[in-house]
Amino acid sequence: MEGVDHLADERNKAEFDVDEMKIVWAGSRHAFEVSDRIARLVASDPVNFLNSLLVFVLHLVFEKSDRARLGRKELFKNTLKKCAHAWKRIIELRLTEEEAGRLRFFVDQPAFVDLHWGMFVPAIKGQGTEEQQKKWLSLASKMQIIGCYAQTELGHGSNVQGLETTATFDPKTDEFVVHSPTQTSSKWWPGGLGKVSTHAVVYARLITDGKDYGVHGFIVQLRSLEDHSPLPNIIVGDIGTKMGNGAYNSMDNGFLMFDQVRIPRDQMLMRVAKVTREGKYVPSDVPKQLMYGTMVFVRQTIVADASNALSRAVCIATRYSAVRRQFGARNGGSETQVIDYKTQQNRLFPLLASAYAFRFVGEWLKWLYTDVTERLQASDFATLPEAHACTAGLKSLTTTATADGIEECRKLCGGHGYLWCSGLPELFAVYVPACTYEGDNVVLQLQVARFLMKTVAQLGSGKAPVGTTAYMARAEHLLQCRSGVQKAEDWLNPAAVLEAFEARALRMAVTCVKNLSKFENQEQGFSELLAELVEAAIAHCQLIVVSKFIAKLEQDIGGKGVKKQLNNLCYIYALYILHKHLGDFLSTNSITPKQASLANDQLRSLYSQVRPNAVALVDAFNYTDHYLGSVLGRYDGNVYPKLFEEAWKDPLNDSVVPDGYHEYIRPLIKQQLRTARL
Numbered sequence: 293m294e295g296v297d298h299l300a301d302e303r304n305k306a307e308f309d310v311d312e313m314k315i316v317w318a319g320s321r322h323a324f325e326v327s328d329r330i331a332r333l334v335a336s337d338p339v340n341f342l343n344s345l346l347v348f349v350l351h352l353v354f355e356k357s358d359r360a361r362l363g364r365k366e367l368f369k370n371t372l373k374k375c376a377h378a379w380k381r382i383i384e385l386r387l388t389e390e391e392a393g394r395l396r397f398f399v400d401q402p403a404f405v406d407l408h409w410g411m412f413v414p415a416i417k418g419q420g421t422e423e424q425q426k427k428w429l430s431l432a433s434k435m436q437i438i439g440c441y442a443q444t445e446l447g448h449g450s451n452v453q454g455l456e457t458t459a460t461f462d463p464k465t466d467e468f469v470v471h472s473p474t475q476t477s478s479k480w481w482p483g484g485l486g487k488v489s490t491h492a493v494v495y496a497r498l499i500t501d502g503k504d505y506g507v508h509g510f511i512v513q514l515r516s517l518e519d520h521s522p523l524p525n526i527i528v529g530d531i532g533t534k535m536g537n538g539a540y541n542s543m544d545n546g547f548l549m550f551d552q553v554r555i556p557r558d559q560m561l562m563r564v565a566k567v568t569r570e571g572k573y574v575p576s577d578v579p580k581q582l583m584y585g586t587m588v589f590v591r592q593t594i595v596a597d598a599s600n601a602l603s604r605a606v607c608i609a610t611r612y613s614a615v616r617r618q619f620g621a622r623n624g625g626s627e628t629q630v631i632d633y634k635t636q637q638n639r640l641f642p643l644l645a646s647a648y649a650f651r652f653v654g655e656w657l658k659w660l661y662t663d664v665t666e667r668l669q670a671s672d673f674a675t676l677p678e679a680h681a682c683t684a685g686l687k688s689l690t691t692t693a694t695a696d697g698i699e700e701c702r703k704l705c706g707g708h709g710y711l712w713c714s715g716l717p718e719l720f721a722v723y724v725p726a727c728t729y730e731g732d733n734v735v736l737q738l739q740v741a742r743f744l745m746k747t748v749a750q751l752g753s754g755k756a757p758v759g760t761t762a763y764m765a766r767a768e769h770l771l772q773c774r775s776g777v778q779k780a781e782d783w784l785n786p787a788a789v790l791e792a793f794e795a796r797a798l799r800m801a802v803t804c805v806k807n808l809s810k811f812e813n814q815e816q817g818f819s820e821l822l823a824e825l826v827e828a829a830i831a832h833c834q835l836i837v838v839s840k841f842i843a844k845l846e847q848d849i850g851g852k853g854v855k856k857q858l859n860n861l862c863y864i865y866a867l868y869i870l871h872k873h874l875g876d877f878l879s880t881n882s883i884t885p886k887q888a889s890l891a892n893d894q895l896r897s898l899y900s901q902v903r904p905n906a907v908a909l910v911d912a913f914n915y916t917d918h919y920l921g922s923v924l925g926r927y928d929g930n931v932y933p934k935l936f937e938e939a940w941k942d943p944l945n946d947s948v949v950p951d952g953y954h955e956y957i958r959p960l961i962k963q964q965l966r967t968a969r970l
């Protein structure tokens with residue numbers, strides 16, 4: 293029934309102020325108001341246009357429910373249309389940078405603009421001199437040029453130092469000659485490169501005076517600003533269809549080869565190093581770690597995206613779990629809502645808790661980025677390696693958990709979760725490459741591990757560990773402490789939880805250091821112990837997430853019952869991680885088997901407390917039905933009639949008798965088999 297809220301009972305059960313929780317989720321009242329206004333705008337942005345019968349009809353440019361049915365070319369053109377319309381609205385409505393960002397977010401279609409604003413512009417901001425920024429950002433900010441980020445090559449992604457593209461300085465003409473010497477040096481993957489970008493930040497080995505100075509960034513024009521054709525000696529195209537129907541195929545990931553392409557010398561991004569008119573390589577006063585600042589920025593946006601994607605999947609799975617009923621009807625009563633099964637809660641509620649946990653750690657990373665930027669301006673580089681390691685680790689941890697979590701949400705929705713219109717298959721297909729781009733998740737954890745090994749090795753040397761590794765300064769205590777937990781409720785004590793996580797993380801790191809020292813050659817030891825090193829890094833990152841959630845609870849949070857709910861979610865996250873990684877906690881003697889069992893008791897009790905609030909907790913994400921894009925996750929819970937509506941829309945249902953019947957089905961049925969043996 294239209295207009296009926298099938299989830300009203302669930303909403304009435306909520307024990308907290310949902311409107312206040314919406315503000316906590318958004319980060320501030322201002323952020324909530326902007327998001328709410330822009331989400332509604334995107335969901336209902338009508339365009340009047342004259343159809344072929346010369347009648348004005350309303351058309352929703354941002355409609356996305358038909359995405360899966362479009363072929364690649366149509367999908368791509370539809371994406372261009374959405375991007376152009378979004379830009380038109382941004383200009384017409386004079387949206388601020390923040391509002392424009394939200395608008396692109398709610399349009400919710402992977403596109404070249406993501407790379408333009410998310411990688412090209414930040415790369416110039418981070419690596420360009422003031423003069424370069426002035427020139428290029430003024431064009432990019434008006435979209436008079438469109439840029440992408442061309443680092444990865446066919447042969448090398450993770451190993452950036454292995455990139456083969458060269459940029460050789462020619463002092464005769466004051467130019468760099470950009471060249472792809474081999475097939476494997478072809479740029480391969482950059483989003484927006486395939487068909488749209490007019491420019492790229494290209495990473496290439498800088499060679500001057502016969503010497504290779506390693507990989508640096510260069511701004512290279514790729515296409516004519518008049519007719520969009522590739523400039524001479526540039527071969528560029530799309531790398532082909534990617535996983536999932538629709539999904540990420542709206543993006544033109546591309547390949548790019550250069551045949552001795554000349555660019556002016558001042559198109560090398562020269563903030564950290566420059567090449568003079570004479571061809572001399574001059575590193576600037578600014579240290580190379582400055583590049584970390586850009587990475588911290590980009591990765592904090594990826595962590596924020598993880599909480600967006602996971603919360604979206606959890607919203608769908610939670611609402612549907614409250615609508616769906618299976619078994620248990622007695623005496624004509626209703627069947628059991630599947631959300632009431634403890635197994636469902638044990639799979640769903642930790643994901644709900646993770647979505648909130650990632651939200652808050654993302655919020656903290658935003659602060660970290662500001663802190664790093666301010667320190668850089670004051671030439672204080674002391675915390676940069678720690679900030680870099682921590683963002684790399686959190687990018688890895690949150691994207692892995694989110695990709696796994698979306699798939700779990702699909703299974704939590706049973707068979708219907710596999711339907712495209714559940715929104716989950718597409719969400720998964722779009723999301724899962726986040727585990728690979730901006731650094732493969734395993735490779736990133738190995739970077740964290742290297743940093744941890746160095747930090748542990750320096751303990752006692754007088755160099756105090758900083759930021760998220762500060763807990764290691766208490767090594768003496770953490771290496772021999774015993775958890776004081778005696779009853780289940782003790783697991784709601786923040787100090788007890790933090791100590792267990794700190795002891796586990798430090799003990800795992802110290803064990804790795806000890807094992808490494810058994811090898812004569814450190815690097816050989818490192819490659820033998822890769823798996824343990826990754827586990828130690830993950831333990832450290834999980835501690836960061838738990839500690840930032842606990843820190844959030846220490847803030848002033850108003851609204852009836854809001855803090856209580858967040859408290860429950862925080863301890864669900866922590867105790868679920870503890871349960872999942874019990875082997876680590878037990879083998880490092882950070883807790884006893886009895887304490888592990890008490891943690892499980894507490895977890896079960898927390899699930900029961902969250903249960904009546906579950907639907908309201910996902911309502912607090914404030915997602916419009918347009919953004920969710922899911923029949924199962926509809927706000928009104930009116931799932932079954934809408935599943936039928938979607939089914940009828942499928943092109944196969946355009947005719948009752950399918951195309952191909954006469955050629956292939958009828959002859960089959962009507963065949964006269966010569967042998968009667970079958």
Ligand SMILES: Cc1cc2nc3c(=O)[nH]c(=O)nc-3n(C[C@H](O)[C@H](O)[C@H](O)COP(=O)(O)OP(=O)(O)OC[C@H]3O[C@@H](n4cnc5c(N)ncnc54)[C@H](O)[C@@H]3O)c2cc1C
Nearest residue numbers: 441442443444448449450481482483725728729730731734
């Ligand atoms: C959808 C998508 C969009 C992208 N967009 C862009 C873009 O805009 N611009 C751009 O430049 N690039 C882009 N990329 C490329 C991306 O950044 C790389 O694919 C990524 O960095 C991983 O590198 P790789 O492909 O070389 O993986 P590989 O390094 O080849 O990984 C293969 C396997 O080897 C393992 N491995 C590699 N090295 C080690 C090691 N040292 N120790 C242990 N294990 C290791 C990895 O864990 C992985 O399991 C994109 C990729 C995707 C999928």
